[in-house]
Amino acid sequence: MKSLFASLNTIRVRSYIIQAVVVLSIFLVIVLIVLNMITNMRQRGIPLGLDFLDSETGFSVLQSLIEYTELSSYAKLFLVGILNTILVSVIGLVLTTIIGFTVGIARLSNNWLMKKLTISYIEIFRNLPILLQILFWNSIFRQILPTSDNPFSIGENIHISLRGIFFPKLTPNALFFVMLAVLVLLIIAFVVIRKYAVNYLNRTGKIFPVWRPTLIAMGLYGLVFLLLFDNMFAFENPVATRFGFDKGTSVILELFILSFSLAVYTATYIAEQVRASIEAVDKGQKEAAAALGLKPFMMLRYIVIPQALRIIIPPLTNLYLNLVKNSSLATAIGYPDLVAIFAGTALNQSGRAIEIMFLTMAVYLSLSLLISFLMNWYNRSVKLIER
Amino acid sequence: MSQHEQGKNVGQNLGESMGPHREPFISVENLSFAYKGLTVIEAMSLQVMPKEITCILGASGCGKTSFLKVLAGFIHPSSGVIKVRKKIISSPYHLLAPQKRGMGMSFQDHALFPHLSVYENIVLGMKSKPPKEYKQRLEHIVHELKLTSLLQKYPNSISGGEQQRCSLARALLPAPSILLLDEPLASQDVELKEKLILKLRSLIKENGITALLVTHDQQEAFYMADRMGFLHNKRIIQFSTPYEMYHRPNSLWTAQFIGKGSFLAGEITQGMLQTELGTIKNFRYVPLNKPDTSSMLLSHSNVGYPKPQEKKQIKVFFRPSETQIDSRSAIRGKITAVFFQGDSFLYEIILPSGAKVLSQMSSHYKYALGEAVGLRIRLQNLTAFESG
Numbered sequence: 001m002k003s004l005f006a007s008l009n010t011i012r013v014r015s016y017i018i019q020a021v022v023v024l025s026i027f028l029v030i031v032l033i034v035l036n037m038i039t040n041m042r043q044r045g046i047p048l049g050l051d052f053l054d055s056e057t058g059f060s061v062l063q064s065l066i067e068y069t070e071l072s073s074y075a076k077l078f079l080v081g082i083l084n085t086i087l088v089s090v091i092g093l094v095l096t097t098i099i100g101f102t103v104g105i106a107r108l109s110n111n112w113l114m115k116k117l118t119i120s121y122i123e124i125f126r127n128l129p130i131l132l133q134i135l136f137w138n139s140i141f142r143q144i145l146p147t148s149d150n151p152f153s154i155g156e157n158i159h160i161s162l163r164g165i166f167f168p169k170l171t172p173n174a175l176f177f178v179m180l181a182v183l184v185l186l187i188i189a190f191v192v193i194r195k196y197a198v199n200y201l202n203r204t205g206k207i208f209p210v211w212r213p214t215l216i217a218m219g220l221y222g223l224v225f226l227l228l229f230d231n232m233f234a235f236e237n238p239v240a241t242r243f244g245f246d247k248g249t250s251v252i253l254e255l256f257i258l259s260f261s262l263a264v265y266t267a268t269y270i271a272e273q274v275r276a277s278i279e280a281v282d283k284g285q286k287e288a289a290a291a292l293g294l295k296p297f298m299m300l301r302y303i304v305i306p307q308a309l310r311i312i313i314p315p316l317t318n319l320y321l322n323l324v325k326n327s328s329l330a331t332a333i334g335y336p337d338l339v340a341i342f343a344g345t346a347l348n349q350s351g352r353a354i355e356i357m358f359l360t361m362a363v364y365l366s367l368s369l370l371i372s373f374l375m376n377w378y379n380r381s382v383k384l385i386e387r
Numbered sequence: 388m389s390q391h392e393q394g395k396n397v398g399q400n401l402g403e404s405m406g407p408h409r410e411p412f413i414s415v416e417n418l419s420f421a422y423k424g425l426t427v428i429e430a431m432s433l434q435v436m437p438k439e440i441t442c443i444l445g446a447s448g449c450g451k452t453s454f455l456k457v458l459a460g461f462i463h464p465s466s467g468v469i470k471v472r473k474k475i476i477s478s479p480y481h482l483l484a485p486q487k488r489g490m491g492m493s494f495q496d497h498a499l500f501p502h503l504s505v506y507e508n509i510v511l512g513m514k515s516k517p518p519k520e521y522k523q524r525l526e527h528i529v530h531e532l533k534l535t536s537l538l539q540k541y542p543n544s545i546s547g548g549e550q551q552r553c554s555l556a557r558a559l560l561p562a563p564s565i566l567l568l569d570e571p572l573a574s575q576d577v578e579l580k581e582k583l584i585l586k587l588r589s590l591i592k593e594n595g596i597t598a599l600l601v602t603h604d605q606q607e608a609f610y611m612a613d614r615m616g617f618l619h620n621k622r623i624i625q626f627s628t629p630y631e632m633y634h635r636p637n638s639l640w641t642a643q644f645i646g647k648g649s650f651l652a653g654e655i656t657q658g659m660l661q662t663e664l665g666t667i668k669n670f671r672y673v674p675l676n677k678p679d680t681s682s683m684l685l686s687h688s689n690v691g692y693p694k695p696q697e698k699k700q701i702k703v704f705f706r707p708s709e710t711q712i713d714s715r716s717a718i719r720g721k722i723t724a725v726f727f728q729g730d731s732f733l734y735e736i737i738l739p740s741g742a743k744v745l746s747q748m749s750s751h752y753k754y755a756l757g758e759a760v761g762l763r764i765r766l767q768n769l770t771a772f773e774s775g
Contacts, residue, residue: 201517201518207517282498284494284496284498285498285500287456287459287461287485287492287494287498288492288494288498288499288500288557289500289511290459290460290461290484290485290486291459291485291490291491291492291494291558291567292491292511292512292557292558292561293486293489293512293561293563294486294511294512294514295486296486298514302511302514303500306502307500307501307502310502
């Protein structure tokens with residue numbers, strides 16, 4: 001009997017037992033909470049379940065990417081909210097990446113003015129709360145932009161006002177899809193020819209021309225595209241009415257303000273990351289590349305960027321996730337994102353707090369995990385190989 | 388001393404290439420530079436002849452690496468001019484970008500690219516050239532430097548010595564007209580080192596490369612160099628053939644740093660050297676204020692030196708191999724230290740005056756610590772340094 005006890009009294013067995021006890025007690029607490037909640041809700045007569053998703057919402061939404069009216073269901077509203085959140089996030093992510101990388105590289109410049117400007121931008125916008133910044137840009141743009149009866153117009157058909165940005169709606173016709181197919185074919189041809197050229201170089205030691213023909217083809221295609229532009233779409237111009245504009249396509253001001261402020265805020269962090277990871281590439285690496293006669297562009301392309309990328313991806317993933325999560329501050333300026341219309345208005349209307357909160361959280365969790373997955377996948381492809 | 392006599396005395400004939408009339412390939416004039424406010428090199432001049440291997444020898448931390456980086460263009464000098472084939476590449480008014488200097492370099496810390504395989508590292512410098520053009524040379528270099536089995540590996544997974552050979556291959560493949568080598572074989576195992584030195588030398592010579600090598604390793608310098616310079620106290624204080632450097636040091640510093648040796652105090656009377664070991668008639672006299680020979684192509688050891696003055700205090704320099712233990716000798720001493728060196732013993736012997744000399748004897752002749760022995764010294768080709 002004593003020997004059995006002694007054989008179980010090892011570090012490994014002890015740690016397993018302790019872990020099992022902890023997991024069990026956490027599980028027990030959760031079960032207790034859920035049971036208690038269900039009992040309380042039943043006593044107060046609050047229903048639990050997803051059946052409410054089929055009922056009418058009875059309110060309209062400022063912007064929706066799919067067909068939605070007051071008569072649509074909560075399920076449809078849920079989808080509208082998700083799409084609006086994704087829309088503002090994607091625009092924000094693209095903008096913040098462009099601003100962040102540009103500022104980050106400019107920060108490394110030897111030009112005094114460039115350096116000071118970028119440092120000032122980073123230090124100011126990184127150190128102010130994001131909610132304050134969203135409100136700031138909101139009030140600024142609302143002061144600057146004219147009312148809809150006196151819009152700021154670019155050309156005849158683009159109008160910018162407090163109501164948003166109105167521009168012609170383009171409905172592509174057959175010719176557009178033909179041009180699109182030609183573009184796809186050209187890209188495939190380029191990839192194939194480039195691969196062949198590399199092979200040809202390795203086999204014969206001679207260079208097969210790729211870049212010059214590609215540039216010529218791109219130029220020609222661009223020219224044809226511009227010439228045929230009017231024939232590729234059916235245009236529906238915005239029409240001025242008593243209450244602003246009708247028809248055409250519009251972007252509401254809130255979308256622009258929210259994605260802009262999110263991008264400006266997050267870009268400060270991205271810029272610092274970009275700078276840090278480029279600086280983290282050892283000076284000796286640049287010297288070694290220079291000693292091989294590599295020109296500055298080649299040095300960046302083959303030595304600095306590949307090494308900087310593997311440092312930058314993990315923090316960049318975090319920053320992207322932050323931007324997506326911060327988009328839930330939309331409520332502050334009335335942009336109809338998932339939190340504003342679903343976890344806000346829909347919750348108040350239906351009173352289904354538990355279900356709506358869980359659904360909303362599930363959406364953000366899925367979005368974040370999806371971004372993490374994509375970034376990890378990319379990270380694996382650029383990370384340092386050590387065999 | 389004429390050129391003819393010089394060759395005879397030195398005993399190492401390097402032929403036409405040693406003639407001082409040829410144009411130098413790299414010419415460094417009055418170069419100075421400071422690092423963090425500290426002067427590292429001051430008014431240094433150096434001339435490197437085409438297709439020769441020139442070696443700069445110096446103690447650790449004397450600025451060898453910085454000097455190479457100034458040549459390569461990574462550090463900017465505070466003054467002075469560097470010319471390659473008479474064309475100025477660095478002056479206070481003009482700095483040519485490192486990429487345009489046509490100088491290859493192998494680094495002390497190897498500086499391999501961690502994200503590229505050994506093969507990709509080696510061929511990176513040939514990016515703009517078709518593989519056909521360099522395939523044969525690549526195979527040759529890879530074989531000579533024993534890298535064949537490592538090509539697909541990544542730098543972080545190979546040893547320091549292997550990384551160093553990879554770095555050498557990378558620098559050699561583009562066959563730059565000038566190759567700068569920073570301690571090129573410092574990480575190699577002893578038994579491989581000698582072979583690699585000869586291989587590296589022939590790879591450089593085959594490709595007609597002008598090489599400048601810095602090292603603290605005398606063996607490496609002696610084996611590789613056509614000419615060598617000794618860097619001490621911010622400048623090159625002696626520039627000559629390796630043979631001259633060893634046998635005709637032009638300063639106490641050179642004598643102390645290069646090889647082993649011992650000094651014995653003495654005095655000059657009637658043009659002859661009086662020492663504890665007797666009177667020495669034939670010797671080479673090096674005064675304290677000797678002319679600056681650092682910029683000379685070859686410092687002819689006695690060129691411009693004054694005749695020894697009477698009553699001058701001097702220090703005579705002996706090599707251990709020229710100091711032999713011989714019981715019949717009248718000069719007596721006592722062994723104070725014994726160093727076993729494999730094929731030989733190095734003995735430190737104290738003379739009655741308290742001066743210590745080193746003696747190198749074949750290890751078949753064994754003497755005990757504290758034993759009283761006789762000393763016989765070959766009194767030829769000695770150098771006498773004025774000691775103030």
